[in-house]
Amino acid sequence: MAGVTFEHVTKQFGDVKAVNDLNLDIKDKEFLVLVGPSGCGKTTALRLLAGLEEISSGNILIGDRVVNDVAPKDRDIAMVFQSYALYPHMSVYDNMAFGLRLRKTPKTEIDRRVKEAAAILGIDALLQRKPKQLSGGQRQRVALGRAIVREPKVFLMDEPLSNLDAKLRVQTRTEISKLHQRLETTFIYVTHDQTEAMTMGTRIAVMNFGVLQQLDTPQHLYDFPANKFVAGFIGSPAMNFFDAKVAGTAADLWIDAGSFKIAAPADSKDKLAAMIGKEITLGIRPEDIHDREYVPGSMNTSPVTVQVDVMEPMGAEIYLYLLSGKSSFVARVDPRSQGRPGKTMDVAVNLDHIHVFDKQTEIAIR
């Protein structure tokens, strides 16, 4: 078991900085998820840690040891890839035993570890099968088993669920979380899927263009995104953004989004009062826009009149795609809502949860 540290790590491929001055302190036994859009550098970061790519500058530490020049096989890590990369001609047992045999692990020890891993993963009955006789989910479990038998200090996983269908993905996601609890080892998991990140990570590192945007717990990331990119990336449906201006006077302060205005939230009045006339980006999550008929509890809201464009009933809630002037946005409202396409209705914005970003830097102001 060990923590992992990235110290000012940069990886350059020609002109592209795939990873740009990455600083990350991953704690022992943590489940850290690296998440971001395609090309943001998350796989490169993992490959640098695994020793499959050479660092351009900076240091990577596993525990207290700088591993920049340590061969991949000596780093005490195990990696699970998106493609299971099983040997087709070998049985499940032999696939799992292969790495240990290469290391000249005694036969009885190999047998103990393979059987233990197979029991943890529920694949005991499959040990004599060949990979082609397995389902996708079972193959992924064998790939996990091959990593477990190594008893590594750190598990690295690169999109291990992306070849599974939606239902199996959710199921395997839970299994990997349980595996983490059971093994009590550091897991570093790469995905582009924000739902996977939110549900699995003890902390999440959001990357964009090779740069770490925010490192935080799932809930804190969701509630307090550090910038517009993180705010838009985490959450589904995504946060709505509006070009807006701080307007009014210090005593009567508004956020003017052109087609509608909302009262400035009381807790940020001082900050916003200093910005009267300035352009900002207003961010409102879909669940913070309610049908005015069904506002839960005593919420501090501001009303907005909107036109309903599209309605999507989801059972427990309704997604309403709304129009107000030039703005289009989505709300997750109570399933009793009577909002229907073509109708005009009033919605209520929860002022305590609105987000405000600097228009130029996109850094969160509130």
Ligand code: ATP
């Ligand atoms: P994806 O989810 O699509 O795998 P990613 O976030 O994992 O994306 P990386 O694979 O780390 O992104 O790639 C980061 C950047 O580095 C991209 O611009 C990519 O084109 C570039 N890159 C990655 N590997 C190489 C390479 N071997 N040679 C040149 N450029 C590379």
